[in-house]
Amino acid sequence: MAEYQAQNKAKLISDTRRRFEAEYVTEKSDKYDPRDVERLQQDDNWVESYLLWRHNVVDETLKMLDESFQWRKEMSVNDLTEASIPRWLLEIGGIYLHGYDKEGNKLFWIRVKYHIKDHKTILDKKKLIAFWLERYAKRENGKPVTVMFDLSETGINSIDMDFVRFIINCFKVYYPKYLSKMVIFDMPWIMNAAFKIVKSWLGPEAVSLLKFTSKSDIQDYVSVEYLPPHMGGTDPFKYSYPPLVDDDFQTPLCENGPIASEDEASSKEDIESDGKETLETISNEEQTALLKKINTTEPTSKAEENEKVDSKMKAFKKPLSVFKGPLLHISPAEELYFGSAESGEKKALIVLTNVTKNIVAFKVRTTAPEKYRVKPSNSSCDPGASIDIVVSPHGGLTVSAQDRFLIMAAEMEQSSGTGPAELTQFWKEVPRNKVMEHRLRCHIVESSKPTTLTLKDHAFNMSDKTSEDLYLQFANSSCESDCRPP
Numbered sequence: 001m002a003e004y005q006a007q008n009k010a011k012l013i014s015d016t017r018r019r020f021e022a023e024y025v026t027e028k029s030d031k032y033d034p035r036d037v038e039r040l041q042q043d044d045n046w047v048e049s050y051l052l053w054r055h056n057v058v059d060e061t062l063k064m065l066d067e068s069f070q071w072r073k074e075m076s077v078n079d080l081t082e083a084s085i086p087r088w089l090l091e092i093g094g095i096y097l098h099g100y101d102k103e104g105n106k107l108f109w110i111r112v113k114y115h116i117k118d119h120k121t122i123l124d125k126k127k128l129i130a131f132w133l134e135r136y137a138k139r140e141n142g143k144p145v146t147v148m149f150d151l152s153e154t155g156i157n158s159i160d161m162d163f164v165r166f167i168i169n170c171f172k173v174y175y176p177k178y179l180s181k182m183v184i185f186d187m188p189w190i191m192n193a194a195f196k197i198v199k200s201w202l203g204p205e206a207v208s209l210l211k212f213t214s215k216s217d218i219q220d221y222v223s224v225e226y227l228p229p230h231m232g233g234t235d236p237f238k239y240s241y242p243p244l245v246d247d248d249f250q251t252p253l254c255e256n257g258p259i260a261s262e263d264e265a266s267s268k269e270d271i272e273s274d275g276k277e278t279l280e281t282i283s284n285e286e287q288t289a290l291l292k293k294i295n296t297t298e299p300t301s302k303a304e305e306n307e308k309v310d311s312k313m314k315a316f317k318k319p320l321s322v323f324k325g326p327l328l329h330i331s332p333a334e335e336l337y338f339g340s341a342e343s344g345e346k347k348a349l350i351v352l353t354n355v356t357k358n359i360v361a362f363k364v365r366t367t368a369p370e371k372y373r374v375k376p377s378n379s380s381c382d383p384g385a386s387i388d389i390v391v392s393p394h395g396g397l398t399v400s401a402q403d404r405f406l407i408m409a410a411e412m413e414q415s416s417g418t419g420p421a422e423l424t425q426f427w428k429e430v431p432r433n434k435v436m437e438h439r440l441r442c443h444i445v446e447s448s449k450p451t452t453l454t455l456k457d458h459a460f461n462m463s464d465k466t467s468e469d470l471y472l473q474f475a476n477s478s479c480e481s482d483c484r485p486p
Contacts, residue, residue, distance in 0.1 A: 053176035093239035099226030104401035105180040117160040144180035152186040329353040335443040350389040354381040362409040380418040
């Protein structure tokens, strides 16, 4: 069944690409941005997002692509930058991304009281919406947002139905799959009629995504830490510009500092315990068969074996995944896995591999710096080398799906030093367009026993495998074949 679904999805994607090229691009090539046409041929996820929104009906998907692509060219979406938006519009703080809802979706704030209906500025405001959504889409690639329509202190002059309809169309046509929900806060009764119209624009399937809230129930969707005081929250965030409000990533605790001895001891115990539990899931017969097939050429001491196991077994994970960036390959690709609070929080591992011919500087930031220790959080990686970054919850604080990590990386010149002072100076001077960025979400695993372990593919060398290496490689490869997504 899974194989059939995969084949059917691949066929739908292929048919969509072929027919769009033949039926639309040949006749309307001047109406599309060539970069969008090229991306459609290369990005399966992008094609699939349109298909799913149109229930896999190719004819309807093609119409949606046509409308979306024409809009993207008219708005010059691929070329929108901070400089494309009037400075006053960025300074006022009416539209921005900040914080997360209880499901871990980014909050897209629209502070309606700062919007005054004006036909002279409506295009710039639409560009600002497109700028934020495109910026987010390129970074998160499919992760939905929750739109926060804050109607507090709003008067009738602030309601612009043309602008509201544009926002609705962004999620219905231009950015399918990106709307988690639309939270309407503190709507005045005078606007009831207006939002009946909004419901009709959304359509019957999307109406359920509208959540009308007040101060008494908005915490059903967003926790107090990401709500401003006027909504009953405790978020101290105050919008200001410049710089551009981003994902609020900050330097974590213990930047390159030592982890306390008791933490190291507990870390080792956790890792060894996880290793024993996983090794026990492999039958004795499988262990014997593996050892018969491969003879180790050199004897290895128990201490060395433990050290190798320690270096490989780090965190809860689903089958191994790798994000292949231009400077670094990053594992895991999307989510860090931690144990549940009941089982005791586990450390997570991020593996960075330098795929360039130069030294790559990197640093790690997080949206919850008070919660995590990251070691190392600011260092460098030699050409072809790999570095393990250990992420550990701090002080008994609970891991949340709302938490995010940002990995920043940039190539250094061969003559550059890699000490703390040199790295600090390097990050001050490196141009923003030379910095690779990748984001990771947090995921909490309910079971205290991992199904697989984070393993470093490059760490296995046939000439010096220990028995633990063999068991771990077998466990990983078996799970990958059994659990590979369709």
